[in-house]
Amino acid sequence: MIALLTRDLRLAVRAGGGFGLGLAFFLIVTVLVPFGVGPQTDLLTQIAPGILWIGALLACLLSLDRIFALDWEDGSLDLLATAPLPMEGIVSVKALAHWITTGLPLVLVAPALGVLLNLAGPGYLWLFISLALGTPALSVIGTFGAALTVGLKRGGLLMSLLVLPLYVPTLIFGAEVARRGAEGLAVQTPLLMLAGISFGVAALLPFASAAVLRINLR
């Protein structure tokens, strides 16, 4: 398991691994929004939590099809399936590697990008917390989508269509935590819901991902 995680992380940071792609996308989206909306700082303050969450979500989506596609193409997925690792473990490790290379950097830079959108003072902490709690769910759900579409030629678009609706609850509660935090309201309820979604999908979805992956390998 640890060997698989180290291999995936090592591959991600080597040339062609796509590390930083999501991060750069997130940066560009966040920079573009103020240009599109115009110099109204009140409006930007209002929409900042939502924009940052949507940006992070799309950046996450961008790198999902790499989770299994590369291993599928070079045949290592077949070999992993015959290795002594349980398939559920493989998909969990893959999701974890995706989160470390994509989700975690997004969480870390999001507060800095909040400045560009004139995020309200108390919002920075809650934006950070909501992303830290919510992005693992994005990776786990995305791994399920990637497992569903592995082996399809140009399955990336289909995967986006399958995964985006599944992202809705995470987005609603994640952005709600950030928004309430920014406005100084109580965040407990959406925060608990967000935590529930994250832990729930992390516990249950790997079984579904493993099952569809087994079917796709036939």
Added chain:
Amino acid sequence: MDLTASDLTVARGGVPVLDGVSFALAPGRALVLRGPNGAGKTTLLRTVAGLQPAMAGEVTGAGERIAYAGHADGLKSMLSVGENLRFWAQVFGTEGISGALSAFNLETLEDRLAGTLSAGQKRRLGLARLMVTGRPVWVLDEPTVSLDIASVALFAEAVRAHLGQGGSALMATHIDLGIPEADDFDVTPYRAKPRAALQDEAFL
């Protein structure tokens, strides 16, 4: 423990390709599947390796005892030869890759990126992976593709060494490897009669 297949029916895309296949493979022996292209050798090997379920019949002595090598070598082009092998050694919980490197004459290439190897060198690395798995039953699909004569000899030697240690090998190949412990198994007589898919693909 023998690897046995009894009355096995294997299917590709829901359509049976081989029907009633039975064989037994004892430790120290090799079985070479023969048959024209499209006969179902790959499908049979994938079923034995547990990558797809059998339509009927059963395989015993497989599962966790199998090391499978398919058409693709499963190499990461941005990892070096040594890193690729060490990864699989860790996954299979074995130690030491030097034996595998020397058996396939890869020592001088250990620090090269796998992506910069030639096709034959990649194949040799893919076969060296079998040695680090430590599994007793090798299931090989066309292992000699893109190997030159000298490398085929290396491979035959590695297989014989593996058989000598009580391992066994099931492989599909079209060439003569010169392994005296190997028996031929022609799959052509087991070709399934054409019939419609038994399951509805849409609901799989």
